[in-house]
Every structure is written in C-alpha cells, then in structure tokens.
Amino acid sequence: MMGPMSLPTVAIGALGGTIASTSSATDGSEIVPTLSAERLAAAVPGLGELASVRAETLAQLPSPSLDEPTIVRTLAWAQAAVDAGAQGVVITQGTDTLEESSYLLDLFWDRPEPLVVTGAMRSPQAAGADGPANLLTAVRCVLEPDSRGRGVLVAFDDELHQARWVAKTDSMSTSAFRSAGFGPIGRCVEGEVVYGVPADRVPALSLSAGQEAGDPRVPLVATYLGDDGYVLEAIRAEDVDGVVIAGFGAGHVSARMAEAVGRLAGQVPVVFASRTGSGPTGRAMYGYPGSEIDLLARGAVGAGWLLPVKARLLLWAMALRGPVTRADVVREFEVRGRP
Structure with missing residues (x-):
C-alpha cells in the first residue's frame, strides 16, 4: 500500500497475532493468523493520507509461538527500514507476549527514530475490532516529532507506554495494557499524539556481528x-x-x-x-x-x-x-x- 511520494515513509512489519487473525467458522471462533501486513495496512481508514506505507509480513504466528531469535531478526529488519529512509517503524503482533518482545526490541534499539509495537484484542472480523485504531495510533506516534529519542513504545487503546514498564494486565479487555507504578507517557487524542514527560531513555545495548545469532x-x-x-x-x-x-x-x-x-x-x-x-x-x-x-x-x-x-x-x-x-x-x- 503506497501513498503519495511526498508523504513520510513508515515501515510496518507484521508478526501475526489477533490483529492479523481470521476465522472460517460461522460464529467467528477458532481464529488463526492469516492476514498479511499489506492487508492490515489497507484496512485502516485514512492511513494512506498520513504516510507512505511499506508493509512486510515477517511472520504469521500466534504470540505464544514467538521467540527471542524471531524478535532479534525483527530488530534487524526495523533497523534496515530506518536506514533505508523510513521515518519510523511499526511492529504488529499478538498481545500475549507483546510486553516482552517490545522490551527486547527496546534493549537493542539504537536509533532515534520511533519503533512502535501494537496489536489487538479483537480479531478483524469481530464487532468493534480494535486493530485498525491501534495501528493508526501507532503510525501517528511514529510521525510525531516528539516521539524521537524515546526508544520502543507500545501503542494501545489510544495510550502510549514505554516498553520497559508496560504489561498486559487483562486477558480480554481492549484496554489490556498498563504501566503499573508510572502509567502511560502519552495519549492520542483527536488524532494528535501528546506526551506528558520529556524524552529520556537508557542507552541501548550494543550487538557485535555474529552475536545476534545466539540463543541463551x-x-x-x-x-x-x-x-x-x-x-x-x-x-x-x-x-x-x-x-x-x-x-x-x-x-x-x-x-x-x-x-x-x-x-x-x-x-x-x-x-x-x-x-x-x-x-x-x-x-x-x-x-x-x-x-x-x-x-x-x-x-x-x-x-x-x-x-x-x-x-x-x-x-x-x-x-x-x-x-x-x-x-x-x-x-x-x-x-x-x-x-
């Protein structure tokens, strides 16, 4: 899905999860990840007016099946996307392990450009599906200049959280993510991303060539x-x-x-x-x-x-x-x- 060339470029990498899951059952049950990154982006109203999107399907996995090597490979993909000119990166995935994968990305994310992780609690076929809204918020977060230098963020239910503190605190609610003790650092209100705290983060860990292939x-x-x-x-x-x-x-x-x-x-x-x-x-x-x-x-x-x-x-x-x-x-x- 490409917008006008004058628009800023945002890279979207899809790993699967509920946000990309569909069902062949008449009652919408037994959903599994099937949708590509391109189809996810195409389903978001108004996204093409905000950014030129480069979408790529990195995996189609339920989040319990993600692992650290997959996330390290995702990190490399995101770094390459920024080096190729993207203003920032959005990663979509399942919510069960989102608090972990976002923090692992944050530990090694050494770019000032925003990397935002999001997902959904309801499938695209469900009434009131939250995936498109969360993805739109994530893209708006990438495009906000004040998002730079904040490391990896999690965008969910119109709130923005630091990856270091966010946790999934409800198994079913669309407002499943909280940052206990500190709260969200920002919100998306009427299409505007607003932060309540200045940008400040711990420096990323470095990785030498070959180290990323390990699995402790x-x-x-x-x-x-x-x-x-x-x-x-x-x-x-x-x-x-x-x-x-x-x-x-x-x-x-x-x-x-x-x-x-x-x-x-x-x-x-x-x-x-x-x-x-x-x-x-x-x-x-x-x-x-x-x-x-x-x-x-x-x-x-x-x-x-x-x-x-x-x-x-x-x-x-x-x-x-x-x-x-x-x-x-x-x-x-x-x-x-x-x-």
Whole structure:
C-alpha cells in the first residue's frame, strides 16, 4: 500500500497475532493468523493520507509461538527500514507476549527514530475490532516529532507506554495494557499524539556481528506458598546462562529456596524480581533467610522495578553478547531497573 511520494515513509512489519487473525467458522471462533501486513495496512481508514506505507509480513504466528531469535531478526529488519529512509517503524503482533518482545526490541534499539509495537484484542472480523485504531495510533506516534529519542513504545487503546514498564494486565479487555507504578507517557487524542514527560531513555545495548545469532537459556522460576526449592534445585548451572526468580513481595523466597539460590548464584547470574506486578525489589528492610538482604548476601541481584519477564529479557540480552559476571548484572540492573 503506497501513498503519495511526498508523504513520510513508515515501515510496518507484521508478526501475526489477533490483529492479523481470521476465522472460517460461522460464529467467528477458532481464529488463526492469516492476514498479511499489506492487508492490515489497507484496512485502516485514512492511513494512506498520513504516510507512505511499506508493509512486510515477517511472520504469521500466534504470540505464544514467538521467540527471542524471531524478535532479534525483527530488530534487524526495523533497523534496515530506518536506514533505508523510513521515518519510523511499526511492529504488529499478538498481545500475549507483546510486553516482552517490545522490551527486547527496546534493549537493542539504537536509533532515534520511533519503533512502535501494537496489536489487538479483537480479531478483524469481530464487532468493534480494535486493530485498525491501534495501528493508526501507532503510525501517528511514529510521525510525531516528539516521539524521537524515546526508544520502543507500545501503542494501545489510544495510550502510549514505554516498553520497559508496560504489561498486559487483562486477558480480554481492549484496554489490556498498563504501566503499573508510572502509567502511560502519552495519549492520542483527536488524532494528535501528546506526551506528558520529556524524552529520556537508557542507552541501548550494543550487538557485535555474529552475536545476534545466539540463543541463551535463561529460565524464569516463580515461587509459591510452600516452595521448598524443588524446581530451582533441578536446574543445573552448566545448562543455563542465568536464572530469574519471581519472588514474593519485594523479591522474597522461602528459607529452603534461598539455599538453592545461593548454590546457583555461586556459578551463574541469579536475579530476583517481585511477582506482585508493581513496585521494586527490596534492598535493606528484611533480614530473615530468603529475604532481600539474605539473597543479596548469597550473591543474587535484585531486579529493581523490572517485572520478572523484563528482568529475564535483560539477563538474556546480556548473555546474548557473551559471558556475564555478577558485576555486569549489578551494573545493568542498577541502570535499567530504576525509573
């Protein structure tokens, strides 16, 4: 879909998801990703009047089937699109993993041009489909000069979120995305993108040639009532590049699990995060076995304000670039785990 040559160019890369899903059933059930990037763009009213769109289908996958190597390849595609003259890039995908893929892109996005991720909660065939509106907002976000230098953003339900903080907080609602603790940084109102905070972001991580082909193993282990460390004990240090624990409250675990944390932390990076969904890990309040003070003493590192899935992606991204020391983890999480 191409508009007049005088219009700014926006690249749209489609990965699949609900926004691209259709159904052959009479009741609209059992939807699967089928629509191309070109068809997605063509279905958005008024899009051709705003930008000259270069749309490309990168994948047609439900979001649970996306993985880190796919997102790293998407990153390379987006960088090439900007280098070829695009004013910015929009990525469409399923919502289940959108909070993770957007943050992984953000960790490595080293261009000032906007990269905006969006999707939909309702399929194109559903009454009140939200995909076209979200895609239009994402393109408007790319075209807004104040979007430059903000890293990767998520556009959803007329709100703009930083990839570092956004999370899917509802399984069905069209307003499924929230940034707990900080809120959205901008809105799209009557076609105008408005930001409430100045552009400010942590510098992107660098990738050398060949590093992007890796695929580190960094499991995420969530603790629970009565956790005796059984799952964590089953992880062999030689099989992983790091481990992230989703702990109680400010990042706490049971006394028995703390022993497993100490065993692993002596061999590979171990990060503990809070499973609560909002608020940071502690540093100096509690002193019982399994508390934040205890875990820090055993060699683990607190994730700060990062959600467990974000903490895992940061550790994964660090491991993608090569061997990681505890000092490396402390440094990066100190910078990227706080507002």
